[in-house]
Amino acid sequence: xxxxxxMELLAPAGDMNxxxxxxxxxxxxxxxxxxxxxARERSGNFTFEEYGSLIRYAHEKGKKVYTTFNTVLxxxxxxxxxxxxxxxxxxxxxxxxVQDFGIxxxxxxxxxxxTVHGSTQMALHNSDDIAVAASIGIKxxxxxxxxxxxxxxxxxxxxxxxxxxxxxxxLCCCLSGSxxxxxxxxxxxxxxxxxxxxxxxxxxxxxxxxxFFLSTGDLAAYSLIPEFRKMGIxxxxxxxxxxxxxxxxxxxxxxxxxxxxSEKEFPEALKEAEKLxxxxxxxxxSLGFYKKETAQKVIRSGEVGGIxxxxxxxxxxxxxxxETVLEGRVHIGDFLRVQGDGGDTGEVFCVLSLKVNGKECVxxxxxxxxxIGTKEKNIPRNGVIYRIGEAGSRMESRISKLAxxxxxxxxxxxxxxDSLSIKFPLLPGKVWQEKxxxxxxxKHAFSPEELARAxxxxxxxxxxxxxxxxxxxxxxxxxxxLLKEIRRKFKxxxxxxxxxxxxxxxxxxxxxxxxxxxxKMRPVSCTEENVRVLTKEDRxxxxxxxxxEKSIGEQERKIRNIIEEKAVREFYIAxxxxxxLKKRFAEKKLKxxxxxxxxxxxSFAAAEFMELGxxxxxIHTELGKEDMLLLxxxxxxKLLLYGEGHVVLFATRAxxxxxxxxxxxxxxxxxxxxxxxxxxxxxxxxxxxxxxxPNTVFLRDERIYEGENERNKEGACFNFFRGLx
Numbered sequence: 275x276x277x278x279x280x281m282e283l284l285a286p287a288g289d290m291n292x293x294x295x296x297x298x299x300x301x302x303x304x305x306x307x308x309x310x311x312x313a314r315e316r317s318g319n320f321t322f323e324e325y326g327s328l329i330r331y332a333h334e335k336g337k338k339v340y341t342t343f344n345t346v347l348x349x350x351x352x353x354x355x356x357x358x359x360x361x362x363x364x365x366x367x368x369x370x371x372v373q374d375f376g377i378x379x380x381x382x383x384x385x386x387x388x389t390v391h392g393s394t395q396m397a398l399h400n401s402d403d404i405a406v407a408a409s410i411g412i413k414x415x416x417x418x419x420x421x422x423x424x425x426x427x428x429x430x431x432x433x434x435x436x437x438x439x440x441x442x443x444x445l446c447c448c449l450s451g452s453x454x455x456x457x458x459x460x461x462x463x464x465x466x467x468x469x470x471x472x473x474x475x476x477x478x479x480x481x482x483x484x485x486f487f488l489s490t491g492d493l494a495a496y497s498l499i500p501e502f503r504k505m506g507i508x509x510x511x512x513x514x515x516x517x518x519x520x521x522x523x524x525x526x527x528x529x530x531x532x533x534x535x536s537e538k539e540f541p542e543a544l545k546e547a548e549k550l551x552x553x554x555x556x557x558x559x560s561l562g563f564y565k566k567e568t569a570q571k572v573i574r575s576g577e578v579g580g581i582x583x584x585x586x587x588x589x590x591x592x593x594x595x596x597e598t599v600l601e602g603r604v605h606i607g608d609f610l611r612v613q614g615d616g617g618d619t620g621e622v623f624c625v626l627s628l629k630v631n632g633k634e635c636v637x638x639x640x641x642x643x644x645x646i647g648t649k650e651k652n653i654p655r656n657g658v659i660y661r662i663g664e665a666g667s668r669m670e671s672r673i674s675k676l677a678x679x680x681x682x683x684x685x686x687x688x689x690x691x692d693s694l695s696i697k698f699p700l701l702p703g704k705v706w707q708e709k710x711x712x713x714x715x716x717k718h719a720f721s722p723e724e725l726a727r728a729x730x731x732x733x734x735x736x737x738x739x740x741x742x743x744x745x746x747x748x749x750x751x752x753x754x755x756l757l758k759e760i761r762r763k764f765k766x767x768x769x770x771x772x773x774x775x776x777x778x779x780x781x782x783x784x785x786x787x788x789x790x791x792x793x794k795m796r797p798v799s800c801t802e803e804n805v806r807v808l809t810k811e812d813r814x815x816x817x818x819x820x821x822x823e824k825s826i827g828e829q830e831r832k833i834r835n836i837i838e839e840k841a842v843r844e845f846y847i848a849x850x851x852x853x854x855l856k857k858r859f860a861e862k863k864l865k866x867x868x869x870x871x872x873x874x875x876x877s878f879a880a881a882e883f884m885e886l887g888x889x890x891x892x893i894h895t896e897l898g899k900e901d902m903l904l905l906x907x908x909x910x911x912k913l914l915l916y917g918e919g920h921v922v923l924f925a926t927r928a929x930x931x932x933x934x935x936x937x938x939x940x941x942x943x944x945x946x947x948x949x950x951x952x953x954x955x956x957x958x959x960x961x962x963x964x965x966x967x968p969n970t971v972f973l974r975d976e977r978i979y980e981g982e983n984e985r986n987k988e989g990a991c992f993n994f995f996r997g998l999x
Contacts, residue, residue, distance in 0.1 A: 281502065282509040283533055284340070284438065285526045288319065288516060290673050293328055295519040300530030303338035304328075305371060307515065311351075311358055312342040312467055326365050326679025330738075333682065338368040342515075344393035346465040346873045346894065347374045348998065349904035352792060359385050360785035364778045366682055369414065372396070373451060373465070375872075376879030382411045384788040385781070387700070389413050391438070395451040395465065397871065400425070400823045401432040402851025406886065408434045414508065416440075418450055420927045423498065423564040425823045427505055436508035441495040442525055443513025445562050445572065447473045447488045447926050449820055449952075452871035454923045457896045458957065459938075461993050465873065465896070468999060472938075473924075479933035485575035487931050488924070494559035496547060499532050500540065516622075518609050518663025524550045556582075563927060570929045582660030588612060591653045595627075595645050598659060604628065604646065605637040609663030614654035622662060623650040681777050684742040687725050691748055694760060696729070698772070699742060700780050706767050708760055712750045720752040728757055732765060736774050792908075795877055800912045800971055808919070808975045817855065819848030819871055820925065820952055826851075830858065837862055847888075848872055856887040865889045867914070870921065875901070877908035884911045893970065895921050895961075898997030902967045912971070918962045919975025920945065921992070924955035945978070959990040 285296035287304040296304050306328065307319045320328065325341075332339045341362060347355055355377065362370060363385040370388050372378050373395035381388050391414040392398050392407045398415045407415055414436040417426065421439075430437055446453065448464075456470045457463040473488040493513070502510060510533075512525055528547035535543035551559075558577070560568040585602035596612070604610070606628055612620045627647030628635050638644040686697040691712050698704040726741035814836055821829055833855060836842045843862060845855060846869040855864055868874055868883050868891035875894040883891055890912040893902055906913055923944065930953040935943045943958035956978060965972050 279506065281499075281507055281533060282338075283526065283529055284509045284511045285522055286443075286512055286514040286517060287328075287522070288514075290320070290324055290328060291519045291669055292515075292517070292522045293332075294669055294672065295523040296526050297332065297335060297337055299523045299526035300534075301337070301526050303340060303368065303509070304332070305340040305342055305511075305515075307342040307467075308358065308362075311345050311347070311355060322361050322365070323679070325367075327676040329365055329367055330679050331676055333738075334677075340369045340371055340391065341367045342371045342393075343377060344371050344373040344395050345467050346463070346875045347376055347879070348897065348901045349876045349908065350901055352876060352878070353789060356380065356384075356785045356788050359388070360781045363387050363784065364681060364781040365679065371416065372412075373873075374875065374879055375410075375882040376876045378410055378412065379878045379882040380788060384784045391416060392435075393451075394418055394440070397449070397451040397819065397849055399449075399849065400821055400826060400851060401429050402821070402826055402854050403849060404429065404433050404435055406850040406853050410882065410886070414438055416511065419445055419493065420449055420563040420569075422566070422569070422822075423501065426507075426564075428823045430505040430507065437506075438509040438511055439502065439507055440493060440513055441498070441502075441510045442493055442529070443517075444557075445490040445493050447490045447573065447928055448924045449926065451873075452819065452922070452925050454871075454896050454921065455955065457993060457998065458923050461898075461996050461999050463896055463998055466999065475938065477936040477938060479931065479937070480935050481933065483931075485931070486577060487573065487575045487933070487936055488926075489574060489577070490557075490562075490572045490928060491574050492557040492559040493562040494551065494556075495561055495564055496529060496532055496551075497544070498561065498564060499529075500537070520664040521554050521556075521662075524554050569927065573928050573930065575931060582611060582662035585610070585659040585661050588653060588655060588657045588659065589643075591655055592645065594649060595647045596653050596659075597643070597645050599643045600638055600640050602661060603637065603639055604644070604661060605664070608661055610646070610648075611660050611662050612650075612653050612657040613660065614657050620654065620657065621650055621652065623648045681737045681774060682740050683737040683772075683777060684740050685729055686743040687722075687729060687741065688743070688745040689720070689725055689747065689750065689752070691750060696764065700777060701772075704771070706764055706771075708763060710756075712752060715749045715751040718751075719749040720746060722746045724752075728761060729764070732761065735765060735768050736772055737768075737777060792877075795881075795908050795910060797907055797909050797969055798912050800969055803971050805972045805974060806914070808973065808977055810977050813977055815842060815845050816869065817845055817847040817849065817852040818950070819869075820927075821849060821851065822951060833859070837864075846892075850886075853886045853888075868892055868911075870895055870916065871925075874911075874913075875905070877905060877910065880905070880909040880911035880913075890914055890971075892916055892973065893967075896993050896998055898993045899966065899995060900997060902970075902994075906967050906969045913967075913969065914973045915963075915965075915967050915970040916961075917965060917972045917974060919960060919973070920956040920978040921961050921975075922954050923957060925952050927951055928953070947978075957990055961990050961992050963991050963994040 282302045284303045285301035287293035287306040293304050309319050329339050369391045371391045371393045373393040390412050392412045394416045399418050404415050416438040419440045453464045455472045459472050462468040462470045477487050478484050528550040531543050531547050563569045583602050586598045586600050588596050590597040606625050608625045609622055611622050628638050629645040630638050630642050684699050688695050693709050695707040722744040726744045729739055730741050844865045846867045848869040866888050868888040873894040874891045892914045895916045933946050935945055937943045945956040947954050
């Protein structure tokens, strides 16, 4: 059992209003995204200038900021991503949350000041996955929300890394990082921050029954805080970068109250916290996948998958307004969402005006017929109205007064009897040195901590100093008057020799080095084989992409039997832990082939997978043609093109109603198959794309074969022609 320590409370920040609300309510840290490359591109997000101000504000308060850079990176975006990473290294958030293995490689090799946390999108499900994450430089892992409490305990006992877990908010029905359903419906990828939440839609099953068969309730695991503490969990994470400040404030305050309560105080604190939870807009909540009994009921097929406090239904749609008979209170400035009866998620809008009986009013109460003013144009008739955010101060005045960003710069200090030298690790070659003649200490020797404090607390510099190395050689006496004079000389030297532009250029130099190395990358040739066919017999060669902690030993025994009894030496791996097969069966000289859902979408990811032990890799199936072509021109790893077959679109541990298929409102059908602990969704139409990507092996997958397509004889091409947004 790990030693108990203080757990971090980590809150979402879709914009500056939410960030300040979170810190005001007691969050130790927030996670937030820039305008691109994050898994919630529909939230407000931050400009670089805003982000810099947020980081400075947080650090002055002793708080932390984590950057969400957790999307799949296309080959065409490498130059733009390097710009973002260089800027982030300059801003220096406390960590960067990453999904793509290529981005991990880019950060480790070119932007080493950045700390990497492995996103839940990275599909890190067990201790093997975490071991691989540690080997590539990741410092913290955000575990899958479908990990059980029992599994979490086992993982925590072994983990060499900090563990972060979700405790509150929306639950994805699909295993994080493996959902392609939104992308399949129209190229809006959940792996790219553009999820349209098709899991909340109305489906019909093969028995003719309609329901929201993939729509889950919300997570509320606050009662498990004592157990998380005993496990040594580093951080408790609240979901909600699409939420409004009132939600962030109330939920964060409730968790702060519970975390600060002693064991004796916890029951009373729980009562007060539940009053705050009752004020938040959410779906019916439970312990989610943490407990077996709640995991069985997490899908709520009889309820519209909307979120918020129910306020009624749309009666009439008017120009710039809607009419309704309210069943919940609405106030000017509240945020509403109108959801269609098919489950499609509507856009969020702010209530601009209210009229009751033809008169303008500030609020309208349940039971009143009112007209709600809005600029939203796509209001569905008979739609369901949810209030998802309360009217409140947006703190514009406070935000406008935030101090602008100033870079934090590490100083390495070394004091000897003869000199004091200060180095800038970010600026190789930049050294300030002052000759001294210090006497030996008679009573109190000057300590490294005193040296650090002397230079940590300096203002009026073009940077905020942070002490790195602090070395004092010998037992020395350093007079206060002399130290004051030394500080003055150092400050004057910095004002003449160090500028924000100089510090920023050092980060930009790392970007230039990355792009130069990228230009030199050359693809490997794979001309000896054109087509490869996978049959049902090949299923045993696929290492599971989700492997519960308790099943690791059993899976290893299965692999050993296959190797020894059938002389198999090639295995397809779809989870990071699969790379450990290379080491565990080193004498067998296995060939490892990277498979979906691990995303191979760019050449840096290809290089990282190759270094981990992959001999071949499957191109990320949701890419469009242009991105596939660009990847094939650069990849140092031999590429397979999943050209024909039934790709897994959705995988869940939730109990899905027993059915052979689900049918969407447009008539498209999806095969439902139970495989081990997972339920998988495949498209009824076989995916079939043209063989137009050179220097790749065309993969025909016949492991699941349902005959010719019913609706489209040419086959579904996924994003091949329309591209991936």
